[in-house]
Amino acid sequence: MSSSGTYPLDAPDGPEPGAPSTRDRLLQVAMRLFWAKGYQSTSVADILREAGANSGSLYHFFETKQALLVGVLERYRDGIHPMLLAPAWAGVGDPVERVFALLAGYRTLLVESDYRLGCPIGNLALEIAEPDPPVRRALKENFEAWTDAVAGCLAEIPGLPERADPRALARFALVTMEGGVMLARTYRDPSPFDDAVAGLRAHLAPLIETTPGLAGNGAE
Amino acid sequence: MSSSGTYPLDAPDGPEPGAPSTRDRLLQVAMRLFWAKGYQSTSVADILREAGANSGSLYHFFETKQALLVGVLERYRDGIHPMLLAPAWAGVGDPVERVFALLAGYRTLLVESDYRLGCPIGNLALEIAEPDPPVRRALKENFEAWTDAVAGCLAEIPGLPERADPRALARFALVTMEGGVMLARTYRDPSPFDDAVAGLRAHLAPLIETTPGLAGNGAE
DNA sequence: GTCTATACCCTGATAGAC
DNA sequence: GTCTATCAGGGTATAGAC
Numbered sequence: 314m315s316s317s318g319t320y321p322l323d324a325p326d327g328p329e330p331g332a333p334s335t336r337d338r339l340l341q342v343a344m345r346l347f348w349a350k351g352y353q354s355t356s357v358a359d360i361l362r363e364a365g366a367n368s369g370s371l372y373h374f375f376e377t378k379q380a381l382l383v384g385v386l387e388r389y390r391d392g393i394h395p396m397l398l399a400p401a402w403a404g405v406g407d408p409v410e411r412v413f414a415l416l417a418g419y420r421t422l423l424v425e426s427d428y429r430l431g432c433p434i435g436n437l438a439l440e441i442a443e444p445d446p447p448v449r450r451a452l453k454e455n456f457e458a459w460t461d462a463v464a465g466c467l468a469e470i471p472g473l474p475e476r477a478d479p480r481a482l483a484r485f486a487l488v489t490m491e492g493g494v495m496l497a498r499t500y501r502d503p504s505p506f507d508d509a510v511a512g513l514r515a516h517l518a519p520l521i522e523t524t525p526g527l528a529g530n531g532a533e
Numbered sequence: 534m535s536s537s538g539t540y541p542l543d544a545p546d547g548p549e550p551g552a553p554s555t556r557d558r559l560l561q562v563a564m565r566l567f568w569a570k571g572y573q574s575t576s577v578a579d580i581l582r583e584a585g586a587n588s589g590s591l592y593h594f595f596e597t598k599q600a601l602l603v604g605v606l607e608r609y610r611d612g613i614h615p616m617l618l619a620p621a622w623a624g625v626g627d628p629v630e631r632v633f634a635l636l637a638g639y640r641t642l643l644v645e646s647d648y649r650l651g652c653p654i655g656n657l658a659l660e661i662a663e664p665d666p667p668v669r670r671a672l673k674e675n676f677e678a679w680t681d682a683v684a685g686c687l688a689e690i691p692g693l694p695e696r697a698d699p700r701a702l703a704r705f706a707l708v709t710m711e712g713g714v715m716l717a718r719t720y721r722d723p724s725p726f727d728d729a730v731a732g733l734r735a736h737l738a739p740l741i742e743t744t745p746g747l748a749g750n751g752a753e
Numbered sequence: 754g755t756c757t758a759t760a761c762c763c764t765g766a767t768a769g770a771c
Numbered sequence: 772g773t774c775t776a777t778c779a780g781g782g783t784a785t786a787g788a789c
Contacts, residue, residue, distance in 0.1 A: 354573060438716075442569070442570060453719055484728050484729075488713050488716060492709060492712030495708075496704065496707065496708060496711070498658070499672050500676075501669075505704050512708075
């Protein structure tokens with residue numbers, strides 16, 4: 314995994330410390346392009362050009378373009394906590410608001426990208442129709458990690474696990490997000506997404522114990 | 534629009550009456566292949582082969598492959614009532630149940646196609662990232678027609694229009710369907726779709742006047 | 754309107770020197 | 772591990788006779 318394990322302390326005149334390896338650059342560029350343009354519409358040549366790499370390098374690290382896609386999906390999965398949840402949840406303690414802070418992140422992304430960027434996993438999930446292969450597994454692992462994180466929030470809500478299944482609710486939140494992103498992108502307008510989030514909020518509301526005097530109740 | 538307007542009563546030894554024209558066959562095949570494989574993954578050669586047509590014919594009727602896609606989307610739009618809603622609503626009178634009968638149709642499609650077929654519009658909506666073009670317009674018109682139909686059902690529910698916006702609810706139903714289809718296809722399992730539909734039902738429940746003695750109340 | 758033939762480009766992937 | 776050069780095939784679209 315280290316950049317050049319052959320040499321004792323990196324090659325003399327080697328890449329500056331901290332500079333991403335060719336393999337990393339390929340993965341980073343592929344993540345970005347698959348996200349923005351989709352898998353089929355991104356050519357290997359696009360990736361090579363933007364990563365400043367050669368064909369030989371790519372096929373040295375990855376057997377096929379599809380293997381690169383799997384690598385990208387594994388990066389997304391591993392990045393869910395540090396790259397997606399941590400920024401969205403910074404300064405947000407309440408578990409319910411964490412769910413909606415996560416969704417608000419997608420809304421910001423939609424608007425700031427002029428509706429060009431949605432959920433990278435959702436795009437690929439519908440694009441890849443293939444029946445069996447490792448790609449489906451990698452997609453599933455991403456949806457699972459997202460669902461687990463949201464279910465973890467919901468399970469923290471006092472009394473909720475007794476009233477409803479946090480995992481089923483988390484999947485419903487994922488469905489809401491993915492559907493909302495799809496419509497907002499097509500309409501180039503945030504309101505379908507907002508309607509979807511409002512619907513989810515209304516759906517969760519009766520499951521949350523109303524604690525009117527939130528401040529200062531140390532114990533139940 | 535008629536098959537051969539040049540001749541008084543079709544060409545002698547022409548195609549049998551009722552046989553679809555070449556243009557129709559191209560559109561029908563393209564609908565099926567774009568649905569099953571997506572737009573990019575369907576080659577013009579695929580369409581020509583399955584339609585039994587020649588390249589010259591396709592480009593006689595359609596300027597580009599994208600123009601064919603627009604033609605396909607217009608067919609979907611025009612087919613929503615006769616091809617989608619009419620079968621789903623046969624024998625279903627209650628407006629709420631019509632909404633869920635429509636969703637049940639997508640579930641059946643998922644299961645019977647072994648999760649290969651979802652919503653044809655939703656697939657294309659995420660695949661086509663292009664910013665401006667007529668394709669986006671055609672996609673939007675499809676979502677609008679679907680939403681209008683569902684909003685029409687919801688507006689029939691006694692007292693609902695006073696309590697909620699039927700169009701916002703209809704869009705929420707569309708979001709639920711599209712997201713549910715996406716997850717069910719990825720998981721190859723109907724339960725994410727079922728969870729989504731259950732969530733929608735729970736969302737609508739408090740908005741529906743409970744009319745315990747439904748039979749025999751002629752007037753309010 | 755339909756046919757055959759094909760232009761022309763871009764695709765994913767490979768070869769083999771360095 | 773990186774480089775250049777390239778293969779073999781498929782992509783969309785066109786030409787022009789019929």
